[in-house]
Amino acid sequence: MARTTISNVAEEAGVSVSTVSRALRGLDKVNPDTRKRVEAAAERLNFSFSKSASSLASGKTMKVAVLLPNEISSWFNSHAFEGIYEVLSKQGYDVIPNVMWEQRDLDRFFKALPNNQNVDAVIVVSFDLDDDKKRILSELTVPVIGLNNPSDEGFDASARIDDFAAMRSAVRLLHSLGHRNLAYIEQPVTSPFTCSAEARVNGFRAAVREVGYRDEDVLVIPSVKRSGVPGGQEEYSGIAAQLLSAPVRPTGICVEHDGCAAALVKELRRLGWDIPGEVSVIGFDDSDIADITGLTTIHQDPVETGRQAAMRALSLMRGECPETPYGVMPTSMVLRDTTGPAAESEA
Amino acid sequence: MARTTISNVAEEAGVSVSTVSRALRGLDKVNPDTRKRVEAAAERLNFSFSKSASSLASGKTMKVAVLLPNEISSWFNSHAFEGIYEVLSKQGYDVIPNVMWEQRDLDRFFKALPNNQNVDAVIVVSFDLDDDKKRILSELTVPVIGLNNPSDEGFDASARIDDFAAMRSAVRLLHSLGHRNLAYIEQPVTSPFTCSAEARVNGFRAAVREVGYRDEDVLVIPSVKRSGVPGGQEEYSGIAAQLLSAPVRPTGICVEHDGCAAALVKELRRLGWDIPGEVSVIGFDDSDIADITGLTTIHQDPVETGRQAAMRALSLMRGECPETPYGVMPTSMVLRDTTGPAAESEA
DNA sequence: TTGAAAGCGCTAACAT
DNA sequence: ATGTTAGCGCTTTCAA
Numbered sequence: 001m002a003r004t005t006i007s008n009v010a011e012e013a014g015v016s017v018s019t020v021s022r023a024l025r026g027l028d029k030v031n032p033d034t035r036k037r038v039e040a041a042a043e044r045l046n047f048s049f050s051k052s053a054s055s056l057a058s059g060k061t062m063k064v065a066v067l068l069p070n071e072i073s074s075w076f077n078s079h080a081f082e083g084i085y086e087v088l089s090k091q092g093y094d095v096i097p098n099v100m101w102e103q104r105d106l107d108r109f110f111k112a113l114p115n116n117q118n119v120d121a122v123i124v125v126s127f128d129l130d131d132d133k134k135r136i137l138s139e140l141t142v143p144v145i146g147l148n149n150p151s152d153e154g155f156d157a158s159a160r161i162d163d164f165a166a167m168r169s170a171v172r173l174l175h176s177l178g179h180r181n182l183a184y185i186e187q188p189v190t191s192p193f194t195c196s197a198e199a200r201v202n203g204f205r206a207a208v209r210e211v212g213y214r215d216e217d218v219l220v221i222p223s224v225k226r227s228g229v230p231g232g233q234e235e236y237s238g239i240a241a242q243l244l245s246a247p248v249r250p251t252g253i254c255v256e257h258d259g260c261a262a263a264l265v266k267e268l269r270r271l272g273w274d275i276p277g278e279v280s281v282i283g284f285d286d287s288d289i290a291d292i293t294g295l296t297t298i299h300q301d302p303v304e305t306g307r308q309a310a311m312r313a314l315s316l317m318r319g320e321c322p323e324t325p326y327g328v329m330p331t332s333m334v335l336r337d338t339t340g341p342a343a344e345s346e347a
Numbered sequence: 348m349a350r351t352t353i354s355n356v357a358e359e360a361g362v363s364v365s366t367v368s369r370a371l372r373g374l375d376k377v378n379p380d381t382r383k384r385v386e387a388a389a390e391r392l393n394f395s396f397s398k399s400a401s402s403l404a405s406g407k408t409m410k411v412a413v414l415l416p417n418e419i420s421s422w423f424n425s426h427a428f429e430g431i432y433e434v435l436s437k438q439g440y441d442v443i444p445n446v447m448w449e450q451r452d453l454d455r456f457f458k459a460l461p462n463n464q465n466v467d468a469v470i471v472v473s474f475d476l477d478d479d480k481k482r483i484l485s486e487l488t489v490p491v492i493g494l495n496n497p498s499d500e501g502f503d504a505s506a507r508i509d510d511f512a513a514m515r516s517a518v519r520l521l522h523s524l525g526h527r528n529l530a531y532i533e534q535p536v537t538s539p540f541t542c543s544a545e546a547r548v549n550g551f552r553a554a555v556r557e558v559g560y561r562d563e564d565v566l567v568i569p570s571v572k573r574s575g576v577p578g579g580q581e582e583y584s585g586i587a588a589q590l591l592s593a594p595v596r597p598t599g600i601c602v603e604h605d606g607c608a609a610a611l612v613k614e615l616r617r618l619g620w621d622i623p624g625e626v627s628v629i630g631f632d633d634s635d636i637a638d639i640t641g642l643t644t645i646h647q648d649p650v651e652t653g654r655q656a657a658m659r660a661l662s663l664m665r666g667e668c669p670e671t672p673y674g675v676m677p678t679s680m681v682l683r684d685t686t687g688p689a690a691e692s693e694a
Numbered sequence: 695t696t697g698a699a700a701g702c703g704c705t706a707a708c709a710t
Numbered sequence: 711a712t713g714t715t716a717g718c719g720c721t722t723t724c725a726a
Contacts, residue, residue, distance in 0.1 A: 003464050005703055016713045021705065029711060048459045052408060053703035055399035056718045063441075073429045073650075078420035085419060085446060094410075096441050099432060115393045117350050117719095262639045289639055292609045303420075352719055363697045368721060378695060400719035403702045464703095 004045045013041035024049070051094075063094045064313060065119045067109065069126050069193035072097050075259075075287045076196075076302050080125055080147055083306020084313075091314060093120070100127075102192050110136050121313045123147055128195040129154065143316035147309040148302075150199050157312035157325035159305050163196060166298045166331040167203030168210065170254050170282045173333060175211050178342035179252030179280060182208060183243060185264060186223040187256045188235035197223070197256055200284065204254055219246050236267035243268075251279050251342050258283035258290040258297055265295065265338055276340030286334050294337035305329045351392045360388035371396070398441075410441045411660060412469045414456065416540035419444050422606075422634045423543075423649050427472055427494055430653020431660075438661060440467070447474075449539050457483050468660045470494055475542040476501065490663035494656040495649075497546050504659035504672035506652050510543060513645045513678040514550030515557065517601050517629045520680060522558050525689035526599030526627060529555060530590060532611060533570040534603045535582035544570070544603055547631065551601055566593050583614035590615075598626050598689050605630035605637040605644055612642065612685055623687030633681050641684035652676045 010017045015034060022030045023038035055061045066084055068077050085095045100106045110133050125147045134154035137144045146158035174182055184204045186197060208218045221242050255261035261283030265275055273279055283290050286299035312322045357364045362381060369377045370385035402408045413431055415424050432442045447453045457480050472494045481501035484491045493505035521529055531551045533544060555565045568589050590597060602608035608630030612622055620626055630637050633646035659669045
């Protein structure tokens with residue numbers, strides 16, 4: 001059977017196509033009776049609009065692209081996407097994930113972007129864009145919204161957490177617990193895109209300086225710069241070794257995110273370290289893993305961040321100007337069982 | 348600036364629009380020189396096709412809908428989606444998640460489905476559909492692919508794990524370890540859609556019978572049928588109480604999925620139970636949490652399942668018939684630190 | 695190998 | 711409040 005079109009409905013209801021269009025879209029200036037008749041006809045014929053035809057005629061695609069780094073199933077990405085989806089899908093938008101696996105995916109996307117009339121807005125999640133790309137964004141006719149990007153440049157609106165402030169609160173906690181030597185651990189195996197990783201380690205560096213630690217009291221263990229390696233427990237024994245061989249052993253440790261932190265805690269305990277007795281460990285995100293393993297961590301709510309970004313996208317697409325286009329989402333410390341006073345702090 | 352259209356490119360290249368269309372889509376019967384000229388012109392003008400216009404003219408939408416229960420960020424859904432996305436996006440398809448939060452979302456989706464020319468295929472993830480909906484599916488002109496659905500009825504192809512076989516292997520393991528009394532724990536707080544939950548508990552029930560347990564040696568603790576309640580640790584002390592108050596205390600426990608299993612293990616240990624000394628616990632999924640908490644579990648690979656479903660969608664959309672339309676994906680036991688021989692088994 | 699022309703199904707002026 | 715009509719940007723016969 002051929003597709004039911006708007007003109008079939010018009011015929012069935014005994015009105016013109018434009019009346020059907022108006023009636024079914026809930027526009028005003030249509031007689032309630034007529035509308036009822038049209039709706040009944042549409043129901044009878046099981047009619048639904050062709051999105052392509054609507055888009056082509058109206059110029060609105062009712063699609064929003066979401067640019068995601070590395071994968072969609074990571075804790076942050078999937079939850080941020082969830083929030084975006086929740087808001088936009090309720091308004092009838094198709095929310096289309098665009099996962100960037102490598103730099104060339106991103107380059108290709110931006111190459112096609114300037115002329116792209118295939119989406120009504122794009123939401124960019126966790127990318128540290130170069131100047132070229134920022135310029136492309138700023139020249140775009142469709143709104144571009146940032147989510148957890150290091151800078152708001154090029155974006156018409158954004159929502160993000162303050163990685164700096166978050167790391168500062170972690171560093172302050174460790175400081176107040178009397179820890180004199182700190183370490184920061186990056187995720188052992190890196191992905192091609194690592195923008196929030198960088199934000200955090202930079203936040204940590206700035207925070208320790210601010211709080212008054214000397215450079216020699218602070219150790220940063222960078223990620224092993226090869227990707228694709230299975231991130232097994234072995235990576236963490238390497239990290240433990242580095243921790244042990246430090247000139248002065250750090251007792252307060254910040255880790256890039258909960259998954260790493262939990263794995264590190266497990267490895268250190270396996271090696272006989274007492275956590276939180278000897279050493280304190282703080283994660284980041286407050287994901288399920290932090291809860292189940294009793295990890296002290298920094299809580300953030302990516303679903304809500306996603307909602308905020310999407311709401312700003314919505315008002316921008318309506319041609320409005322959001323009251324607060326550039327918002328910072330809160331983070332908070334969650335104290336669990338991996339932090340405690342430094343052993344020497346009483347001495 | 349107005350949008351660059353195919354006719355701009357045609358003008359720039361000094362050819363007709365149809366030639367541009369052919370050249371840029373890589374069709375044959377176009378002179379290599381002409382194609383080069385067209386490509387150069389397109390590049391210069393930064394041209395890219397309007398998907399709406401292409402869809403409308405060609406009848407192919409280049410979109411695939413993915414029907415997901417409850418949320419997209421759950422472990423299974425996000426990983427299954429990842430696999431689907433990976434395969435389809437590489438072929439130029441937009442992959443559009445459609446999350447069903449409640450029954451009425453599903454009803455509405457199916458109501459609009461029969462006439463839907465807005466997607467080229469739909470992939471249905473983890474729904475136990477009623478006969479009405481199965482009938483709608485089977486009458487559809489676009490291919491419908493199932494992913495982890497209890498039945499293949501109504502689907503043109505599918506990929507799924509065998510929850511029954513998986514549970515049987517878990518039950519057999521516990522049996523061979525000498526556990527005489529088993530329990531199955533459903534997720535304490537339920538979501539509106541619970542199709543794989545049901546598959547598993549049914550698999551468990553069938554498996555214990557098959558292996559020879561008597562009904563009085565088996566306890567099933569159903570989920571608390573209220574949704575929206577925060578799934579805190581309290582739920583698990585309730586479960587522990589039920590376990591304790593059982594006529595005969597179960598020593599082999601299967602849990603619906605890893606998240607619940609880990610939380611239960613934590614609670615039981617807090618209450619002083621020795622795991623795996625006194626009691627063995629087996630999860631399901633082999634998610635990060637199982638790894639980090641040392642949980643024995645049943646491994647499955649939803650990304651690969653998603654890939655398989657998507658590949659079948661692809662060949663169906665091409666009008667081919669997949670070699671094996673209905674595939675079962677493997678699962679396997681992963682032994683970790685929550686299972687061991689029953690205490691009495693030596694006696 | 696290329697071009698001309700007729701739609702695809704809808705929206706949005708503009709009339710009435 | 712409703713109808714008429716001209717496209718939206720592309721694909722696809724059909725001719726040349």
